[in-house]
Amino acid sequence: MLALLAMVAAACGGSSTTSTTLNRSGTITIWHGYEGTYLDSKKAIYDAYTKLYPNVTINLVHKPTLTDAVTAAAGASQGPDIIAWVDDQIGKWQKLEAIKPLDSYVDSSYMNAQFTKAAVDAATFDGKIYGMPEAVEAISLLYNKKLVNVADLPKTTDALVTFAKNYANSKPGNYGVVWNPKDAYFQAPWIYGSGGFYVKADGTVGLSTAGTKAGFNYVASFKGSMPAGVDYGIADTLFKEGKAAMIINGPWSVADYTKAGVDYGIATLPMFGTKPASPFVGVKTLMLGAYSTNPALAADIMKFFTNKENQTSMVQTTKEIPANKLALADPKVQAITDIAGFGAQVKNGVPLPNTPFMSALWDPVAKALEAVWTGKQSVDAALSDAQSAAEKNVAQLK
Amino acid sequence: MYRVRALTTLTYLSPMILGVGLISFYPILYNVFISVTNQNLYHFKHYSFIGLANYQALLKTLDADFFIVLLRTVAFVAICIPLFLAVGMITALALNHPAIRFKAFWRVALIVPWAVPSYITALIWKFFFNGQFGTLNQLYRLIAGPNAGLPWLTDPNWAFGSIVLANLWMSYPFFMVVILGALQSIPSELYEAAAVDGATAWRKFWRITLPLLRPAILPATVLSAILTFNTLNTAFLITQGGPFTSAAKPGATEFVMVYAFREAFQLFNFGYIAAFAVVIFMMLFGATLGSLRFSGLVSEEGR
Numbered sequence: 244m245l246a247l248l249a250m251v252a253a254a255c256g257g258s259s260t261t262s263t264t265l266n267r268s269g270t271i272t273i274w275h276g277y278e279g280t281y282l283d284s285k286k287a288i289y290d291a292y293t294k295l296y297p298n299v300t301i302n303l304v305h306k307p308t309l310t311d312a313v314t315a316a317a318g319a320s321q322g323p324d325i326i327a328w329v330d331d332q333i334g335k336w337q338k339l340e341a342i343k344p345l346d347s348y349v350d351s352s353y354m355n356a357q358f359t360k361a362a363v364d365a366a367t368f369d370g371k372i373y374g375m376p377e378a379v380e381a382i383s384l385l386y387n388k389k390l391v392n393v394a395d396l397p398k399t400t401d402a403l404v405t406f407a408k409n410y411a412n413s414k415p416g417n418y419g420v421v422w423n424p425k426d427a428y429f430q431a432p433w434i435y436g437s438g439g440f441y442v443k444a445d446g447t448v449g450l451s452t453a454g455t456k457a458g459f460n461y462v463a464s465f466k467g468s469m470p471a472g473v474d475y476g477i478a479d480t481l482f483k484e485g486k487a488a489m490i491i492n493g494p495w496s497v498a499d500y501t502k503a504g505v506d507y508g509i510a511t512l513p514m515f516g517t518k519p520a521s522p523f524v525g526v527k528t529l530m531l532g533a534y535s536t537n538p539a540l541a542a543d544i545m546k547f548f549t550n551k552e553n554q555t556s557m558v559q560t561t562k563e564i565p566a567n568k569l570a571l572a573d574p575k576v577q578a579i580t581d582i583a584g585f586g587a588q589v590k591n592g593v594p595l596p597n598t599p600f601m602s603a604l605w606d607p608v609a610k611a612l613e614a615v616w617t618g619k620q621s622v623d624a625a626l627s628d629a630q631s632a633a634e635k636n637v638a639q640l641k
Numbered sequence: 642m643y644r645v646r647a648l649t650t651l652t653y654l655s656p657m658i659l660g661v662g663l664i665s666f667y668p669i670l671y672n673v674f675i676s677v678t679n680q681n682l683y684h685f686k687h688y689s690f691i692g693l694a695n696y697q698a699l700l701k702t703l704d705a706d707f708f709i710v711l712l713r714t715v716a717f718v719a720i721c722i723p724l725f726l727a728v729g730m731i732t733a734l735a736l737n738h739p740a741i742r743f744k745a746f747w748r749v750a751l752i753v754p755w756a757v758p759s760y761i762t763a764l765i766w767k768f769f770f771n772g773q774f775g776t777l778n779q780l781y782r783l784i785a786g787p788n789a790g791l792p793w794l795t796d797p798n799w800a801f802g803s804i805v806l807a808n809l810w811m812s813y814p815f816f817m818v819v820i821l822g823a824l825q826s827i828p829s830e831l832y833e834a835a836a837v838d839g840a841t842a843w844r845k846f847w848r849i850t851l852p853l854l855r856p857a858i859l860p861a862t863v864l865s866a867i868l869t870f871n872t873l874n875t876a877f878l879i880t881q882g883g884p885f886t887s888a889a890k891p892g893a894t895e896f897v898m899v900y901a902f903r904e905a906f907q908l909f910n911f912g913y914i915a916a917f918a919v920v921i922f923m924m925l926f927g928a929t930l931g932s933l934r935f936s937g938l939v940s941e942e943g944r
Contacts, residue, residue, distance in 0.1 A: 311906060317685070339685050472772035472795065599682055606907055610885035610892075617795055619886040629888035639910055640683045 268298030269537045271544055273529075274306045274313070275327035280498060284560040288553045292544055299540065317341035317533070324535035325545065330365040330526040333373045334599040343533045344371035348542035357549070361594065362566035365526035368597055374528035375545040376566035378558070381522040382429065382493045383588035384420075384513070388506040390488040400433075400461060400513045400520065407468035410488060421469050421478035422491035424462050424616050427608035429475075429491065432512050432520035434458035435593050441608060444598045446637045450608070450630040459622045461515075463615050471617075494563055494585050509584025511591065524592035526566055558582065564589060603636030669922070676915035688912070695916035706891050706900065707917065711924075714896040717805070718869045724809050725865060726858070729816025734850075736817070737824045748821075755814035763878035766807040770794045770879065797893035800884050804894045808875050812868075816861060823857035824850070863932050867925060873898035897921055 277285050282305075289301045306312045309328055316322040317339045326342065336342045349372060354363045362376035386396060397403040403420060410419030423429045427441065434440065439454030449455055470477060479496065481487035483503040490496075491512070500507050512520035529545045531538055547553065554570035557563075562581040565571050576582060611629035614620035620628070676695055680688035699707050732751055735741060754762065769776045770793035778790045792799045827850065835845050873896075876882060882895035882903060891900055904914040 314906065314909075335682060338682050470773050477773065602682065603908060606903070607888035610883075610888040613883065613885050614887055617884065617886075619884075625888065628890075632888040636908055639681060639908070639913070 265539050265543055267296040267540060267543065269540055270300040270302065271325060271535075271537065271541055272302045272304060272323040273325040273327060274304050274309055274323040276306065276309050277303075277327070278305070281495075281561050284557050285548075288548050288557060289544070291553070292547050299544075301544065313341050314339060320534060322532040322534045324532050324537065324541040326530045326532055327377070328528065328530065329595070330374065330376070330528045331595040331597050331601060333366070333368045333528070333530065333597045335602050336530070337368055337373065338599050340533050342373055342530045343535075343538070344373055345375070345531050345542055345545075346372050348539060349375070349546070357551075357569065358566050359568045359571065361524060361589075362526050365524075365594055365597065366528050374530040375542075375549045377527040377529060377549055377554075378561070378563035379524060379526050379566050379589055380494050380564065381524045381585065381589045381592045382422075382432070382491050382512075383522070383585055384489055384491055384510045385482070385497070385500070385507050386489045386510055387482070387485060387487075388508050390485065393508065393510075396510050397513050400436075400515050403513050404461075404464050404468070407465060411468045416486065418469055418481060418487045420465075420489040420491070421473055421481050421487040423475040423478055424465060424469065424473065425609060425612045426475070427605050427612070428523060430458060430462055430608075430612060431593070432491075432522040433461045433515075435523075436512075436515045436518055436520035437461065438518070441604045442596060442598065442600045442633070442637070444596075444600075446598075446600045446641065448604070448630055448633045448637060450611070450626050450633060456622055456626060459612070459615060459626060462612065463622060466616065466618075494581065497562065497581055509581065509588075511588050519591040521591055521593045522588065523595040524589050525595040527563070600637050600640060603640055604633050607632040607636065672915050672918055675911055676919050678912050680911040680915075681913075682909035685909075691912070695913045696920070698913060699916050699920065707920070710891050710895060710897055710900045711921075713801075713891075713893075714870055717801070717872070717896055718866050720805055721808055721812070721869050722862060722866055724805070725812050725816050725869075726862065728809060728813040729820055732813065732817045733820035733824060736821055751817060752814045754810050755812075755818075759811055759874045760878055762811055763807065763875050766803075766810070766875075767794075767879045770803050794880055795884055797884055797886060800880055800893050804872075804876050804879060807879060808869065808872065811875065812865065815865065816858075819857055819861045820854060823854045827853050863929060866932075867929065870896075870925065871898050872896055873902060877902060 273289075275282075275285075282303075286303060289303065293299050293301055304323065309326070310332060313322065313326060313328075313332075313336060317336070322341055326336075333342070351363075351372070354366070354372060358366075358376050359379070362379060366372060366374040366376050384396075395406075397406045407419035410417065431441075434455050435458075437454045437457035439452050439456070439458050440449040441455075442448050470481075478487065478490055479492070479499075482490040482492075483500060483505060485505070497507065497509075512522065514520070529548060531541055531545075535541050549567055551567055551569040551573070554565040554567040555573050555576055558565050558570070558576055558579065562579055564582050564586050565576060570576055571582075571586075607629040610632075611620075611625040614625045614628075615622055677690060677692060678684075678688045679691045679694075699705065736744060736748055736751070741747065768774075772778060772790050772793065772795055775793065777793060781791055782789055793803045794800050831849050831853075832845055835849060840848070876894045876896055876899050880892070880894045882892040882899040885892045895903070901914050901917060904910050904917070
């Protein structure tokens with residue numbers, strides 16, 4: 244095992260432009276949000292690195308509210324060497340000067356050779372490389388094999404509504420499908436699938452477009468087929484207890500479903516006519532902290548972490564879809580059913596916007612969804628208010 | 642001789658002056674400075690002076706967020722404080738009553754809500770209030786049938802009341818402790834004399850207990866009013882400022898601090914929210930000075 248790792252490191256070092264001069268010693272601090280089995284399998288890779296280079300110390304620091312911590316630290320011109328988070332923060336953190344580009348340590352040919360195109364795009368902002376992508380994630384339709392036959396899975400959005408209504412009517416207290424209907428991230432499949440959008444990179448807000456309205460109307464059509472107070476936690480619990488036949492959730496949730504004894508399958512979200520529902524595709528990314536004093540070493544660790552061999556072994560336990568395309572193509576990885584299932588959904592997805600304007604949208608969209616879900620506003624009124632609130636927020640950011 | 646004395650005094654005072662300056666005056670001045678800049682997500686380190694534009698945006702129209710949030714917070718304080726006082730008074734009088742047994746037990750039990758970290762209490766209440774699975778609605782269903790449910794957190798007015806209830810639970814022990822301490826310092830001779838004169842229990846309370854409690858209750862009330870005005874934990878953890886009835890209006894429990902937190906750390910409008918903080922600070926400062934003078938505490942201490 245050690246010999247293999249040494250070979251990996253040698254192979255990795257060979258392709259690195261800085262390896263000849265890099266002095267592998269010092270301390271690297273990594274802020275992350277890994278938990279449970281995720282943390283164990285990721286820590287194993289960092290431990291392998293420090294075993295290879297005993298002069299290097301890696302401090303893994305778990306931050307429960309990581310995005311707030313990064314913002315606060317950036318204000319004080321401080322921060323860790325590496326931030327392990329999702330790519331949607333890249334635009335914001337670049338503006339906050341919390342992260343800096345990696346271009347002196349990796350070039351685009353290395354990135355394109357190692358990672359899938361979507362992952363390279365996610366890690367790139369304003370033409371610069373801001374991170375090394377780790378894993379790709381998107382929400383999908385999970386079903387309980389004991390409660391739904393594969394043949395009965397709804398293929399169209401209309402069929403999903405009908406399924407949910409019939410199921411809830413025939414089994415009181417049980418639900419056909421559940422998810423959090425008051426959150427912008429979880430509604431992206433419907434909004435983007437019906438041709439709408441939240442915000443573009445130039446700051447154009449798309450909440451009053453016909454596509455976004457269609458998406459909102461679709462969400463509202465599930466009123467009565469889901470519990471009125473449903474949120475992420477309630478949906479999760481209902482699925483675990485077998486009281487919901489299907490749930491819309493992401494790869495992070497399945498380890499818990501296995502633990503709860505749910506025999507689940509992964510299906511793709513249904514079609515809006517000829518267009519697929521399009522969830523946001525997020526890319527977990529290692530980013531270089533703007534105040535890192537040893538950026539070359541940090542970049543070397545990122546390369547080591549995201550290389551083919553380490554990602555291939557890591558996803559055996561985490562069941563994540565690797566952003567490293569060499570690892571993704573590996574038969575051992577393809578054999579994992581979760582990866583094949585979520586991988587099919589990722590193909591229909593749209594990139595999670597990494598523009599800083601997106602931070603101005605989460606809040607108004609969530610409020611509009613709540614107003615519609617609780618019946619306080621019509622879809623048109625809610626979206627018109629949300630459009631003006633979001634435009635005001637965007638203007639303040641400019 | 643006098644110079645030496647002044648110098649000595651200053652030397653002795655310097656750690657305190659330095660401390661207060663660093664942790665109190667510097668942040669306030671820095672906040673005032675930020676309030677006249679355009680610091681936000683896009684201008685985080687390279688912001689510029691924009692004069693009073695933030696104050697203009699804040700106070701421009703009467704239906705601006707500022708006035709909605711302010712009025713709602715004032716109403717929240719006005720409802721909470723009398724409730725704190727009433728429940729604190731009743732529990733303190735009960736604990737002080739000679740007929741109550743196992744006083745030590747009751748005293749500890751009633752202080753527990755105060756001793757538990759407020760975020761834990763808030764999360765427990767959040768569960769109690771949950772429409773479908775919450776304890777309160779489960780109990781309610783025993784009486785009202787299996788499909789009933791009260792909109793604890795989903796209706797704007799109910800949610801406001803729910804936050805008042807959770808806040809009352811966390812805050813009454815403070816008043817209970819203050820009042821109980823003051824009750825025990827009232828000489829029993831006064832009550833004996835009153836009993837000899839044939840005074841009823843009601844009369845004793847209004848003529849002896851309440852006037853003698855006043856010096857203890859007043860500063861506690863001012864302090865608690867300021868803390869309640871600045872509520873963040875309870876409202877944010879239970880409702881996140883919601884329920885929201887529109888994206889263009891603040892939520893039903895979006896009090897001053899909740900609003901400030903959302904604007905600053907979710908939308909990164911640092912300049913705007915600094916101006917908001919300055920205005921709120923001046924109002925609170927004025928109200929505190931006014932209430933202290935009105936209650937005669939400042940002049941009493943000055944004597």
